[in-house]
Amino acid sequence: xxxxxxxxSISGICNRSRPGRISKTMTEPSTDDHDLVAAVLxxxxxxxxxxxxxxxxxxxxxxxxxxxxxxDTRELCQETFLRVHQCLHQFRHQSALKSxxxxxxxxxxxxxxxxxxxxxxxxxxxxxxxxxxxxIGDGFDLESACADAQAESVLHAAIETLPxxxxxxxxxxxxxxxxxxxxxxxxxxxEGTIKSHLFRTRKQLxxxxxxxxxxxx
Amino acid sequence: xxxRKHSPDHPESVFDExxxxxQERAAQAERSGVPAAxxxxxxxxxxxxxxxxxxxPLASAPPADFAANLARQVMAAREASEGRLxxxxxxxxxxxxxxxxxxxxxxxxREWIQAITRAMPEGAMxxxxxxxxxxxxxxxxxxxxxxxxx
Numbered sequence: 101x102x103x104x105x106x107x108x109s110i111s112g113i114c115n116r117s118r119p120g121r122i123s124k125t126m127t128e129p130s131t132d133d134h135d136l137v138a139a140v141l142x143x144x145x146x147x148x149x150x151x152x153x154x155x156x157x158x159x160x161x162x163x164x165x166x167x168x169x170x171x172d173t174r175e176l177c178q179e180t181f182l183r184v185h186q187c188l189h190q191f192r193h194q195s196a197l198k199s200x201x202x203x204x205x206x207x208x209x210x211x212x213x214x215x216x217x218x219x220x221x222x223x224x225x226x227x228x229x230x231x232x233x234x235x236i237g238d239g240f241d242l243e244s245a246c247a248d249a250q251a252e253s254v255l256h257a258a259i260e261t262l263p264x265x266x267x268x269x270x271x272x273x274x275x276x277x278x279x280x281x282x283x284x285x286x287x288x289x290x291e292g293t294i295k296s297h298l299f300r301t302r303k304q305l306x307x308x309x310x311x312x313x314x315x316x317x
Numbered sequence: 318x319x320x321r322k323h324s325p326d327h328p329e330s331v332f333d334e335x336x337x338x339x340q341e342r343a344a345q346a347e348r349s350g351v352p353a354a355x356x357x358x359x360x361x362x363x364x365x366x367x368x369x370x371x372x373x374p375l376a377s378a379p380p381a382d383f384a385a386n387l388a389r390q391v392m393a394a395r396e397a398s399e400g401r402l403x404x405x406x407x408x409x410x411x412x413x414x415x416x417x418x419x420x421x422x423x424x425x426x427r428e429w430i431q432a433i434t435r436a437m438p439e440g441a442m443x444x445x446x447x448x449x450x451x452x453x454x455x456x457x458x459x460x461x462x463x464x465x466x467x
Binding site for chain 2: 143146148149150152153156157160161164165170173174177178181182185251252255256259270271273274275277295296298299302303305306309310
């Protein structure tokens with residue numbers, strides 16, 4: 101069964117800046133956020149471009165990890181920022197601007213996957229990484245990669261085969277260094293669910309690193 | 318300690334607190350760039366490899382001109398929207414002006430024609446109407462030719 105994802109359509113995203121379970125320190129917006137939002141709303145020259153520059157990396161990571169297709173990523177990223185521009189007057193500074201923009205990006209990407217009928221997450225599996233190993237694909241020479249000590253290549257290939265949600269959670273946590281409460285704000289998932297996904301996926305990846313020995317034996 | 322959790326999100330998932338701590342220590346060590354040491358917990362050491370791979374930048378990034386293009390697009394949309402508003406306002410005001418002119422003509426037109434007729438020498442009114450009709454026809458013909466040329 102796929103994990104329950106908090107309901108939140110794109111049209112409703114503007115009103116979702118009140119995450120009840122997030123601690124204040126995680127959501128407290130900075131004065132920079134205030135200034136930037138005020139400048140964009142006042143149509144100050146270059147303000148919107150600055151906002152995009154500031155948060156395009158995070159948006160790109162979320163959308164790229166969710167949809168994987170580069171052209172779709174660019175278009176959805178564009179759509180995200182157009183929606184941000186459209187709804188910014190509704191932003192009440194009750195969460196960090198980063199989390200709010202992340203929510204919009206996540207919703208846009210999630211809706212895109214729903215339209216394409218691509219499942220967001222897989223069925224929980226407490227296996228030993230064998231399923232991940234099977235998903236890497238026929239084209240990847242795992243044995244040769246291991247022989248060349250290219251464990252990292254194996255991991256990267258495995259990460260690419262993960263379902264969109266798991267890929268996104270891992271990237272937000274490890275690459276963007278967001279905390280679990282911040283990821284909860286963005287995705288609308290419970291913190292426990294995020295921890296569970298992180299734990300299970302990292303364990304699968306670790307098992308995968310150890311699997312070649314078993315396969316070779 | 319191993320806890321078997323039952324939840325709607327995860328009907329049956331095993332959460333091992335010790336292993337979770339190892340994952341977190343590995344992630345933290347990679348974040349702070351602490352070099353790996355032989356004395357590390359073997360489980361943490363294995364997870365450091367996973368954390369390192371997960372911290373690799375993605376293959377693709379936004380184009381260099383992404384923000385500038387988007388800002389231009391938003392600016393153009395805003396200007397187009399403002400231009401449309403101006404055009405609609407102009408059309409509404411022109412229609413109101415035409416309507417009020419028509420109403421005024423209906424109410425006072427007869428009096429104006431009588432006053433003009435009285436003020437003109439005898440027979441001048443027919444010539445005036447004829448000249449106006451010629452001018453109107455000429456204008457209509459020119460307009461028609463111009464449209465055909467386009």
